[in-house]
Amino acid sequence: MTNYNLTHLHQLEAEAIFILRETAAQFERPGLLFSGGKDSIVMAHLAQKAFSPSRIPFPFVHVDTGHNFPETNEFRDSFVEELGVQLIVGSVEDSINRGTTTEESGPDASRNALQSVTLLETIEQETLDACLGGGRRDEEKARAKERFFSHRDAFGQWDPKNQRPELWNLFNGRKGPGENFRVFPLSNWTEMDVWQYAKLEQIALPGLYFAHEREVLERNGSLLAVTDFVTPRENESSATETVRFRTIGDATCTGAVRSSASNLEEVISEVAASRVTERGNRADDRRSEAAMEDRKKQGYF
Amino acid sequence: MGEADAYLDMDLLRFTTAGSVDDGKSTLIGRLFHDSKAIFEDQLEAIERSSRKRGDDNVNLALLTDGLRAEREQGITIDVAYRYFATPRRKFIIADTPGHVQYTRNMVTGASTANLALILVDARNGVVEQTRRHTFIADLLGIKHVAVCINKMDLVGYKEEAYHQIVAEYRDFVSRLENVTELTFLPISALKGDNVVERSENMPWYEGPPLLYHLENVYVGSDANHVDARFPVQWVIRPHSDEHHDFRGFAGRVAGGVFKKGDEVTILPSGFSTRISRILSGSEERENAFFPQSVTILLKDEIDVSRGDMIVKPNNQPKISQDLDSRICWFSASRKLSRGGKFIFRHTTKEAQAIVSEINYKVDVNTLRKVEEIDGFEMNDIGRVMLRVSQPVFHDAYRSNRNTGSFILVDPFTNETVAAGMLR
Numbered sequence: 001m002t003n004y005n006l007t008h009l010h011q012l013e014a015e016a017i018f019i020l021r022e023t024a025a026q027f028e029r030p031g032l033l034f035s036g037g038k039d040s041i042v043m044a045h046l047a048q049k050a051f052s053p054s055r056i057p058f059p060f061v062h063v064d065t066g067h068n069f070p071e072t073n074e075f076r077d078s079f080v081e082e083l084g085v086q087l088i089v090g091s092v093e094d095s096i097n098r099g100t101t102t103e104e105s106g107p108d109a110s111r112n113a114l115q116s117v118t119l120l121e122t123i124e125q126e127t128l129d130a131c132l133g134g135g136r137r138d139e140e141k142a143r144a145k146e147r148f149f150s151h152r153d154a155f156g157q158w159d160p161k162n163q164r165p166e167l168w169n170l171f172n173g174r175k176g177p178g179e180n181f182r183v184f185p186l187s188n189w190t191e192m193d194v195w196q197y198a199k200l201e202q203i204a205l206p207g208l209y210f211a212h213e214r215e216v217l218e219r220n221g222s223l224l225a226v227t228d229f230v231t232p233r234e235n236e237s238s239a240t241e242t243v244r245f246r247t248i249g250d251a252t253c254t255g256a257v258r259s260s261a262s263n264l265e266e267v268i269s270e271v272a273a274s275r276v277t278e279r280g281n282r283a284d285d286r287r288s289e290a291a292m293e294d295r296k297k298q299g300y301f
Numbered sequence: 302m303g304e305a306d307a308y309l310d311m312d313l314l315r316f317t318t319a320g321s322v323d324d325g326k327s328t329l330i331g332r333l334f335h336d337s338k339a340i341f342e343d344q345l346e347a348i349e350r351s352s353r354k355r356g357d358d359n360v361n362l363a364l365l366t367d368g369l370r371a372e373r374e375q376g377i378t379i380d381v382a383y384r385y386f387a388t389p390r391r392k393f394i395i396a397d398t399p400g401h402v403q404y405t406r407n408m409v410t411g412a413s414t415a416n417l418a419l420i421l422v423d424a425r426n427g428v429v430e431q432t433r434r435h436t437f438i439a440d441l442l443g444i445k446h447v448a449v450c451i452n453k454m455d456l457v458g459y460k461e462e463a464y465h466q467i468v469a470e471y472r473d474f475v476s477r478l479e480n481v482t483e484l485t486f487l488p489i490s491a492l493k494g495d496n497v498v499e500r501s502e503n504m505p506w507y508e509g510p511p512l513l514y515h516l517e518n519v520y521v522g523s524d525a526n527h528v529d530a531r532f533p534v535q536w537v538i539r540p541h542s543d544e545h546h547d548f549r550g551f552a553g554r555v556a557g558g559v560f561k562k563g564d565e566v567t568i569l570p571s572g573f574s575t576r577i578s579r580i581l582s583g584s585e586e587r588e589n590a591f592f593p594q595s596v597t598i599l600l601k602d603e604i605d606v607s608r609g610d611m612i613v614k615p616n617n618q619p620k621i622s623q624d625l626d627s628r629i630c631w632f633s634a635s636r637k638l639s640r641g642g643k644f645i646f647r648h649t650t651k652e653a654q655a656i657v658s659e660i661n662y663k664v665d666v667n668t669l670r671k672v673e674e675i676d677g678f679e680m681n682d683i684g685r686v687m688l689r690v691s692q693p694v695f696h697d698a699y700r701s702n703r704n705t706g707s708f709i710l711v712d713p714f715t716n717e718t719v720a721a722g723m724l725r
């Protein structure tokens with residue numbers, strides 16, 4: 001008898017493709033939130049598979065904090081060109097200049113929280129009714145109860161008490177005027193699944209994820225890259241070390257790890273042995289245990 | 302195959318957990334995570350901080366599985382939470398549902414995608430009302446494997462008699478169930494770790510494997526229906542490019558059975574027959590497709606096919622009807638289900654209107670008795686109703702196929718999902 005079992009990666013793939021197609025079918029104008037990080041790259045890869053040989057039938061949306069690593073934007077631009085999709089950039093800088101949000105002050109100011117405002121403005125401007133995000137439930141406690149189709153009210157807010165139950169393969173994307181959805185095709189993936197799938201499918205990832213030499217400094221227990229936005233303060237000194245990133249976001253608060261893992265195989269072995277979650281390196285999540293939940297309620301991805 | 306490639310052989314098990322409050326569910330999950338090294342240092346630090354804040358003496362592993370802040374503050378879990386861990390053999394997805402009376406809907410939700418139900422019984426209390434309710438829901442939702450963990454064996458002196466008495470009690474009522482085909486009993490102590498990951502030395506009389514071994518090895522490959530071929534069309538791919546000028550692909554997820562290149566197929570509702578010319582996964586050509594793969598099917602002849610249609614085999618067709626005999630679980634707190642109620646009906650990739658034409662009975666989930674002559678359902682009620690749908694529905698009995706036998710009802714005004722249904 002033939003074996004009709006699928007490996008865990010192929011089951012996760014099939015599920016994510018189903019969600020991506022369901023999003024295209026149930027919404028009028030979805031967008032794919034593309035940060036340039038591995039989760040959104042994997043999601044884009046799955047979207048390409050879902051609609052092949054057509055082009056991906058929705059635009060990519062990048063919320064640009066202005067604090068990116070230069071490599072992120074280079075990767076983004078060539079990736080988008082290769083896929084032939086439209087790129088919409090929402091700029092946090094513009095929101096600040098318009099006065100719809102204000103820069104945080106203080107020594108540990110970051111623009112991560114400001115992304116919510118820019119995202120909501122972009123959603124409104126582009127009349128997007130669903131935004132596909134690469135969020136995974138294993139990332140953070142507050143995400144464990146997140147739905148695949150996550151309803152947001154007309155203010156873009158997430159109400160943990162008012163989420164729709166999701167049964168079987170049946171997803172309810174119906175909504176009232178002004179409301180929209182966040183959709184998370186990778187909900188059931190873990191960090192490890194993402195790395196393994198990237199290897200299985202030979203997905204090209206930005207060099208930031210692999211060991212390279214870089215000038216870094218240590219702050220609040222995180223290893224931050226020295227960039228235009230992060231420079232040593234008094235009592236801090238920088239040094240060149242061999243590091244890589246487990247997540248890529250705002251350069252002001254994305255921590256690097258010391259590592260010599262230079263390819264996917266080595267990264268997978270390293271993640272398997274690691275005793276710290278990938279978000280453990282993110283300064284913004286360290287502020288408080290409920291940090292993520294608060295940001296989600298305000299419309300953070 | 303090297304160690305780094307071992308994941309290419311891993312499969313997936315989805316299970317749901319249930320137990321009354323304080324049976325030790327959170328401790329058990331914490332233990333599975335801890336002993337399989339799925340807890341990270343920063344998570345452990347966070348729960349250590351919370352434990353101190355609450356004034357707990359020990360690090361409370363149960364806090365690891367507590368989600369949102371409101372719940373953390375109230376000290377209760379109020380919704381389904383999904384958790385993940387993996388061993389070299391399998392990835393596990395746990396649908397963790399609370400055990401309170403009022404949360405039948407969460408249990409139904411968690412069970413809908415699970416292959417296995419893990420039910421906790423406190424060795425001191427034996428089978429209680431909640432045990433029966435959880436088992437009934439697992440069975441109703443078509444779960445074929447039930448693992449009954451008789452927990453807190455340390456508190457009954459690890460005695461064999463205590464275990465056997467509970468096994469006998471449980472077997473007694475489980476004989477009435479329909480779907481459960483495999484029942485496994487395990488005497489454990491979640492707190493001390495007996496028979497969770499390692500075999501217990503305190504219970505030499507128990508000959509079975511520890512829980513994790515069971516979870517890693519339970520065979521779920523034949524649970525899905527690989528006989529009756531069903532392909533609900535989800536999306537039509539038409540590139541409109543010069544290169545793929547005539548390309549028309551029907552994208553979807555196989556809901557049952559196997560489709561092969563060259564197979565003769567019938568399209569519902571039109572009834573036209575043709576053959577499969579190609580099967581694609583991304584840009585890769587495939588010889589066949591089976592549940593639960595997401596693929597794109599191309600047909601030999603140009604036939605009008607759209608979302609909501611179903612591709613099947615000419616000699617094996619689903620039931621087609623507008624009147625549906627179904628079991629439902631009612632989810633809404635604000636609206637009651639009553640005769641004549643109108644809803645949006647979602648089944649496979651199809652959406653239609655439905656009217657409740659008859660309410661037959663509800664089931665008292667504690668006694669498992671039918672309650673007849675009722676005028677409606679309130680939140681968490683489970684029972685049998687007849688629906689009249691605005692279009693013919695291509696379906697199978699839920700018992701033979703979960704994907705083509707399930708539906709949800711959506712309130713047309715609030716857009717909320719108000720009921721989950723299983724077709725007879």
Ligand SMILES: Nc1nc2c(ncn2[C@@H]2O[C@H](COP(=O)(O)OP(=O)(O)O)[C@@H](O)[C@H]2O)c(=O)[nH]1
Nearest residue numbers: 322323324325326327328363452453490491492
């Ligand atoms: N002695 C003993 N106590 C246990 C065992 N499992 C759980 N407990 C205790 O029972 C209480 C309730 O456990 P918890 O995991 O929070 O239960 P839940 O409500 O089902 O999640 C806690 O005080 C646990 O320490 C066990 O196997 N033996």
